[in-house]
Amino acid sequence: MRKLGDYELYLLKCLVAIGQGHILGLGDEGGGVADDHRKILNDAKSSELIQWPLSLDVTAELQRKRRRGEPDEREVLLKLKSFVRVLDSLERFYDCIGGIVGYQLAGMELIRSSETGEIGFSATRSAQQSFYHVPEGKDLSKDTAFATQAAGWGVKRLAEIGEIYPLGGAGDRLGLVDDVTGESLPVAMLPYCGRTLLEGLIRDLQAREFFHFKLYGSQVITPVAIMTSAAKRNNERVKDLLESHRWFGRGRDNFQLFEQPLVPTIAAENVQWVVRGPLDPMLKPGGHGVIWKLAKDSEVFKWFYDKNRKAAVVRQISNPVAATDVTLLALAGVGLHQNKKFGFASCDRKVGAAEGVNVLMESKTEDGRWRYGTTCIEYTEFSRLGIADVPVSTGRQEMFPANTNVLFVDLESVEEVASRNDCASLPGMIMNLKKPVTFTDSYVLLNSIRAGRIECTMQNIADSLQNHYQHQLTSIDHDNLDTFIIYNQRRKVTSSAKRRRKLDDQTLHQTPDGSFLDITRNAFDLLTSCxxxxxxxxxxxxxxxxxxxxxALLHPAIGPLWNIFRQKIYGGSIRKGSEVQLEISELSWTNVDVSGSLVVEAENIMGTVKDGILHYGEGLGRCRFHNVQVSNQGIDWKCSTNVYWQNKVSRHESLKIILKGCSEFDASDVVIKGSHVFEVPDGHKMRVRPSGPTGFSCTLERLPESSRSWAWKYAMRENGEVELEMVGNSSKTPQLRASFAR
Known part of the structure; x- marks a missing residue:
């Protein structure tokens, strides 16, 4: 075992210099450091911290100590070196504010700020005067013409956009555990609607890429950067998930995983790092705001540039609805088309909700200039900054809109800020001291103290992208700012799954149950509009x-825009207590009445995988219904094991259609009663037609080589409106229906 080097000793000296010697057992304020460890570590005092010999023999005495459960010097040194690696990560990542020493000073200032209400550790809000206004932006739910146009800009320039997913969430409030090992799981692994949350994000992305392919005939594979953390083996589990799905047919080189550092927790009472045992400080992720500096340090920006990306869309893992209808495409479209640097997708917010708000910040600087920009204020900062959590008028809607962390970023602009050697690269530093921190110490005693760690907020990078003027602006000038905001109906922007709902809990907010209800309400709005x-x-x-x-669970590749859904689905009914699941993209539904369960599963939803890459548009499964009645007993709604938001349901009966490879199912003018499974082999077409007064007949025929009987052809007008035309055999009725649906 080699000695500690000069740099390692420097890190330990920094620790002592900021008053954290208790972690090493240097001093009486041990906070849980066992006596055996303290004795070994205190031997180092005469040499100004620890110098061990090159090797240590495990003698019979040491073996006896180990049997008694006492640590020997080798064990302590191994633990010390592991701790030094934590210090090294802290020193390197927070170099822009002074490393370990700077982290502690910033933490002390944030604690003082929370107690006194003074401005904390922030260079971007040090203006003489600051005023907060409701930001003006287009409402996609009301200005549908603009929404259509903006989504058109977004899909047209899809090849310029990357995606960024901050997946660092530990999922403590969800109570996720591995069924086999009992280990805690990160939020990304939450089983939701039949797949993990991470799989759902990739599914949404591929639907937008498939949409681009149908319009322009060119394949786009969007590079995805994923920020993970070491908490709960997050990084390892995410990588294993991606590998188990063979990188979702996107190729390994289109994913970039980068791991955020874990940071110490500081007690508010004595500003000491919280320790659970010898050399074991309580470490937690540093918040999603570390993502920008971490991306710079990990060369993620360069990776995006090498793939010819100019901008990126950011969405959080716990929000499964952000890609609904036009939201993400319009956000990216506005950002690119108007050459913006940073953008927010926002919605209404209820008074008292534990979520931040978006504001237009107007500041007068010390030199007399005016500064403007759309940004975010976290709910923990409301009282300090004078943000009133009150409704516009009588009601529950907050005056300021909700921050959803659905973001547009211009990569070069954000990288420039992340490269600055100051606190601007760690935006929105806060310390949340409102919730007590609980931990078990080395004496197996449960402790609960007021403590927190420095957290950064990724959306507050916008504070450093504000525009400066010599004069005060009027509201009409706000459209010219480098930052922007768009609005949509709340459940089309955000509905998070962050905490487990207890059996007696009547609150659905931020639970998987509540999020699934929002998905169901979105499906109601969509299908009734069809x-x-x-x-x-x-x-x-x-x-x-x-x-x-x-x-009603509908694959987003049927759209993803609702206007496209409306041209593929028209008429019919879904009775109360019924189920419709459509895992397919090439669908034609005309006047289908469902009483019970209808499940369609295409093996090739958007294309065929060749050499590890999903090739869009090749070998698709197709399904066409025309004047069809589906009647069966469907879901057993009384089954106690049903978990609807996980898509775990027990069924009495169902109609299930399985399309293998490039195959087709065609049902017309028929009533299908009872439980049936129709599996269509690759390269075949199954026709279902009426037979007798109440029956039906099935015929199976081989499709011509490399052919299909019909397909949807997409075209976009100059205003962004997308029109579908059915090409191939028997296309007359769907063409008329598509025209009528518009």
């Missing part, structure tokens, strides 16, 4: 008591 008759949605309490009124 002319599908569905009973009105019921209250939250009915959902809690009896489950959803129906289940």
């Amino acid at each position: 002319g599908v008759a569905i009973d009105e949605m019921e209250s939250n309490q009915c959902y809690i008591d009896t489950g959803p009124p129906f289940i």
